Amino acid sequence: MILVTGATGTIGSELLQELVRQGEPVRAAVHIRPLDVDGVETCSIDYDRPGTLPPALEGVDTLFLLSQEVVHEKPMVDAAKEAGVRRVVYISSFKADTDTFIVGQLHREVEQHIQGSGMAWTFLRPNYLMQNFVTLMGDDIRNEDAFYDSIGDARVSRVDARDVSQVAARVLTRPGHENRAYDLSGPEALSHHQAEEALSDALGRPIRYVELDDDSFRRRLISQGIPEDFAGFLEDVNRRNRNGETHDDTLTDHVQNILGREPTSFSQFCRDYAPSLGGN
Numbered sequence: 570m571i572l573v574t575g576a577t578g579t580i581g582s583e584l585l586q587e588l589v590r591q592g593e594p595v596r597a598a599v600h601i602r603p604l605d606v607d608g609v610e611t612c613s614i615d616y617d618r619p620g621t622l623p624p625a626l627e628g629v630d631t632l633f634l635l636s637q638e639v640v641h642e643k644p645m646v647d648a649a650k651e652a653g654v655r656r657v658v659y660i661s662s663f664k665a666d667t668d669t670f671i672v673g674q675l676h677r678e679v680e681q682h683i684q685g686s687g688m689a690w691t692f693l694r695p696n697y698l699m700q701n702f703v704t705l706m707g708d709d710i711r712n713e714d715a716f717y718d719s720i721g722d723a724r725v726s727r728v729d730a731r732d733v734s735q736v737a738a739r740v741l742t743r744p745g746h747e748n749r750a751y752d753l754s755g756p757e758a759l760s761h762h763q764a765e766e767a768l769s770d771a772l773g774r775p776i777r778y779v780e781l782d783d784d785s786f787r788r789r790l791i792s793q794g795i796p797e798d799f800a801g802f803l804e805d806v807n808r809r810n811r812n813g814e815t816h817d818d819t820l821t822d823h824v825q826n827i828l829g830r831e832p833t834s835f836s837q838f839c840r841d842y843a844p845s846l847g848g849n
């Protein structure tokens with residue numbers, strides 16, 4: 570039995586559908602949002618209520634682990650170990666083992682905790698998800714035909730979350746991926762000015778990238794309800810990207826090798842998601 574956490578989120582919902590399609594024995598962990606996949610065993614978990622974890626893990630041999638807040642992850646690893654789980658497939662972040670960005674460091678600590686647990690592991694380390702243009706920037710694109718960021722002209726090899734989910738489905742269900750880590754990128758590293766063009770083409774109207782300075786970017790995030798410390802992390806990583814201090818423009822071939830096809834391009838992503846961004 571595979572337990573999929575974050576099953577209603579960007580990566581987990583696509584993964585769950587794929588595992589159900591393949592007929593894998595799977596249980597979906599639901600938090601607040603209802604699940605929109607039929608015919609799946611569900612359980613209710615809340616990382617802030619540790620008592621909800623053991624019942625969810627009963628009879629589980631493989632844990633697919635992700636959370637919105639990295640702080641939740643070590644207790645879930647401990648609960649999995651206690652419940653007799655054999656393997657953890659963990660969503661970490663791009664170059665978590667070498668990058669000095671704080672979120673990467675936090676993910677790396679969780680990776681090390683999993684490695685120290687004695688359970689088998691696979692780490693999937695996606696670069697920025699293309700879907701951030703829908704989840705984080707979607708309202709601005711729909712309402713103002715614009716998106717706001719402070720990353721300057723830095724190029725980032727964004728990956729489509731659907732590819733991450735497909736890779737997760739493969740490593741969860743096929744042999745040969747135990748105790749391996751995969752940094753996952755898309756097929757190209759693009760700047761926001763190039764993203765602006767791809768979005769405009771797909772949506773059939775001009776979309777502008779509005780470049781903000783660090784302070785305006787952080788204040789904008791806070792005004793949108795992002796917690797102050799996380800807004801500070803994002804400001805920091807954008808500054809590092811602008812200064813060429815990260816690996817975010819790096820291309821990797823793991824999506825191609827694991828799925829046997831090219832990763833999804835940003836242009837294709839824009840065409841697929843055009844309806845949810847106010848396009849045709």
Ligand SMILES: NC(=O)c1ccc[n+]([C@@H]2O[C@H](COP(=O)([O-])OP(=O)(O)OC[C@H]3O[C@@H](n4cnc5c(N)ncnc54)[C@H](OP(=O)(O)O)[C@@H]3O)[C@@H](O)[C@H]2O)c1
Pocket residue numbers: 574575576577578579580581599600601602603614615616617635636637638639660661662663694695696697698701
């Ligand atoms: N976005 C990126 O560019 C990017 C890049 C690399 C790595 N990552 C990593 O990917 C992970 C996020 O993946 P995602 O974008 O698929 O997540 P997401 O869409 O934000 O979904 C988060 C999931 O976690 C559940 N959840 C939230 N709080 C919970 C709690 N207290 N207890 C139990 N479940 C809870 C949510 O359920 P409810 O909705 O019901 O609360 C939802 O199913 C993070 O670890 C992030 O660091 C993201």
